[in-house]
Amino acid sequence: MAVPVQEQSVRLDSWLWAARVYKTRTLATTACRAGHVRLNGERAKAAQAVRPGDEVRARISGFDRVLKVTGLSTKRGSASAAAEYFTDLTPPPPPRETIAAVPVRDRGAGRPTKRERREIDRLTGRLDTPHDRDDDL
Numbered sequence: 001m002a003v004p005v006q007e008q009s010v011r012l013d014s015w016l017w018a019a020r021v022y023k024t025r026t027l028a029t030t031a032c033r034a035g036h037v038r039l040n041g042e043r044a045k046a047a048q049a050v051r052p053g054d055e056v057r058a059r060i061s062g063f064d065r066v067l068k069v070t071g072l073s074t075k076r077g078s079a080s081a082a083a084e085y086f087t088d089l090t091p092p093p094p095p096r097e098t099i100a101a102v103p104v105r106d107r108g109a110g111r112p113t114k115r116e117r118r119e120i121d122r123l124t125g126r127l128d129t130p131h132d133r134d135d136d137l
Contacts, residue, residue, distance in 0.1 A: 009049035010072045012039060012056070018073040020082040021058050021065065031058065056086075066090045 010018075016028035016037070031037050032046040036059035039048055050056070054069045071085040105112065112120060 008072075009051045010074050011046065012037065012044050012048045012050050013046035014074045015050045015069070015072065015085070016056070016058065018076050018082065019067070019085045020076070020079060021056075021060070021067070031060075036060075055089075063093070064090070 013025055013028040013032055016022050016031075017025040022028040022031060028037075029046040032044055032048075035043050037044050038057040039050065040055055041057075044056075050069055050072065052069050052072065056067045056069060058065045058067070066089040067086040068089055069085065070087055073082075073085055076082075
């Protein structure tokens with residue numbers, strides 16, 4: 001449900017909750033206090049006013065979500081209704097191939113041998129100098 005015409009702004013934490021960016025209003029307030037929410041490029045407080053046309057950046061699970069405010073509401077409705085309150089400008093995540101795989105050792109396997117350490121270094125890209133090669137192994 002949209003806010004009546006006489007109200008031209010709403011609280012940021014209330015809008016984040018109504019737009020279903022955060023699950024609870026308390027989480028939205030906590031994110032604002034922690035500095036995870038920016039309004040038009042500036043760190044935002046929970047009680048700051050949001051107006052249509054503003055840009056909101058919210059950090060959720062380590063990723064930034066960029067939203068342009070198109071509608072106002074203080075009531076939490078359905079997901080389809082919440083989608084009318086913003087335009088998502090978030091860039092797509094990087095492709096899975098560019099994310100390096102982390103080598104995993106079995107728990108209790110002990111300290112890696114010299115050969116295993118060199119293999120780990122080679123996988124992580126830390127093998128730089130020519131004398132670190134294990135040609136003789």
